[in-house]
Amino acid sequence: MSVAIKISHAVKKYGNNTVIPDLSLDIREGEFFTLLGPSGCGKTTLLRMIAGFNSIEGGDFYFNEKRINDVEPNKRNIGMVFQNYAIFPHLTVRQNVGFGLKNRKCSKEEMESRTDEYLKLMQIEEYKDRLPERLSGGQQQRVALARALVIHPDVLLMDEPLSNLDAKLRVEMRSAIKDIQNQVGITTVYVTHDQEEAMAVSDRIAVFNHGVIQQIGTPQQLYQRPKNLFTATFIGRTNIVEGTLTVGENGTGSLVLARTCGADITGLKGLGKGTYPVKVSVRPEEFVIHESGKAGAVEAVVESSIFLGLNTHYNVRLATGERVDIIQESTIDHIIKPQTKISLTVKQEKINILSEDGSRNYLVGVEDDEE
Numbered sequence: 522m523s524v525a526i527k528i529s530h531a532v533k534k535y536g537n538n539t540v541i542p543d544l545s546l547d548i549r550e551g552e553f554f555t556l557l558g559p560s561g562c563g564k565t566t567l568l569r570m571i572a573g574f575n576s577i578e579g580g581d582f583y584f585n586e587k588r589i590n591d592v593e594p595n596k597r598n599i600g601m602v603f604q605n606y607a608i609f610p611h612l613t614v615r616q617n618v619g620f621g622l623k624n625r626k627c628s629k630e631e632m633e634s635r636t637d638e639y640l641k642l643m644q645i646e647e648y649k650d651r652l653p654e655r656l657s658g659g660q661q662q663r664v665a666l667a668r669a670l671v672i673h674p675d676v677l678l679m680d681e682p683l684s685n686l687d688a689k690l691r692v693e694m695r696s697a698i699k700d701i702q703n704q705v706g707i708t709t710v711y712v713t714h715d716q717e718e719a720m721a722v723s724d725r726i727a728v729f730n731h732g733v734i735q736q737i738g739t740p741q742q743l744y745q746r747p748k749n750l751f752t753a754t755f756i757g758r759t760n761i762v763e764g765t766l767t768v769g770e771n772g773t774g775s776l777v778l779a780r781t782c783g784a785d786i787t788g789l790k791g792l793g794k795g796t797y798p799v800k801v802s803v804r805p806e807e808f809v810i811h812e813s814g815k816a817g818a819v820e821a822v823v824e825s826s827i828f829l830g831l832n833t834h835y836n837v838r839l840a841t842g843e844r845v846d847i848i849q850e851s852t853i854d855h856i857i858k859p860q861t862k863i864s865l866t867v868k869q870e871k872i873n874i875l876s877e878d879g880s881r882n883y884l885v886g887v888e889d890d891e892e
């Protein structure tokens with residue numbers, strides 16, 4: 522069985538230090554949910570509160586309707602996978618996987634058939650009689666995952682499970698983890714500081730900073746309509762360019778970017794008529810380069826061009842002195858050379874217009890379905 526997790530007004534303090542001031546969150550049954558944020562923002566702390574390894578200074582935690590604040594960790598029916606595998610070096614792969622079933626009321630036959638099932642699912646059958654020291658990091662992590670799942674937990678918790686692996690294996694293992702989670706359909710809470718990894722595996726992501734959730738959404742929602750400057754810059758790459766927004770009627774307005782480039786904007790919300798200084802988030806692929814000049818565009822100079830096959834990366838200096846990164850699909854035989862003067866416009870339906878202090882996005886369509 523898989524459960525929904527509800528967290529209501531959670532508070533975590535270490536002594537006088539409040540790490541999580543007031544956090545509420547709903548994780549759906551069967552969902553792959555990721556806690557993403559920079560080091561020290563409280564992701565592991567929250568995961569350990571769900572697991573029961575950390576005290577809870579305030580708020581309520583539920584698995585479905587059941588409040589679990591006072592339930593012992595070993596009674597929560599949780600599977601856990603950590604960064605450092607935590608598998609037993611003196612037990613074979615098979616014994617490691619079967620270990621979780623030892624303390625459960627489980628017949629010998631059932632124990633064996635379940636162990637075999639998960640050895641197979643994780644594709645580690647052929648190593649079943651080996652000791653962990655004779656396995657690669659990726660294989661060891663498969664053992665850890667099999668051992669966590671064999672007990673049929675209600676929830677799977679994973680804390681940076683891929684950080685000890687090299688880059689290539691990390692990419693392979695994240696597909697493996699995602700596939701297994703899909704097959705087993707278990708509610709999963711995954712902690713990482715790697716935004717690309719989070720995007721690759723998650724149904725939804727909670728972006729964290731300083732113990733506060735900045736935004737919750739699907740990878741696409743977070744990328745396309747970040748709620749604030751933190752999410753805009755933490756998810757994917759972006760350029761932040763100064764601008765001025767003049768708001769008219771019915772959510773329309775005109776934007777001037779880098780003092781020159783004009784764009785008509787629709788879908789503004791919560792702003793009265795007037796002129797506002799703004800920060801504009803323009804992703805590298807949201808610039809349009811005009812090589813022969815264009816009225817109303819930003820004048821700029823290419824400082825470097827790097828051909829990377831499918832794409833070419835340009836580092837560009839705007840007339841205001843601001844520098845931006847631009848990525849364009851490569852066209853055969855044509856790379857714009859350094860020192861070339863160009864003009865830039867933006868794909869206005871794609872960009873995001875943020876308040877000057879970065880605390881909010883002025884456009885409609887910012888999803889945060891926890892609100």
Ligand SMILES: Nc1ncnc2c1ncn2[C@@H]1O[C@H](COP(=O)(O)OP(=O)(O)OP(=O)(O)O)[C@@H](O)[C@H]1O
Nearest residue numbers: 535540558559560561562563564565566567713714
């Ligand atoms: N046992 C503890 N006692 C005191 N402070 C702690 C303890 N554990 C964590 N902290 C503090 O709580 C904050 C959040 O730590 P936590 O480990 O949850 O962050 P994190 O987001 O998981 O970071 P990382 O990605 O580096 O593991 C940090 O400032 C940390 O120093």
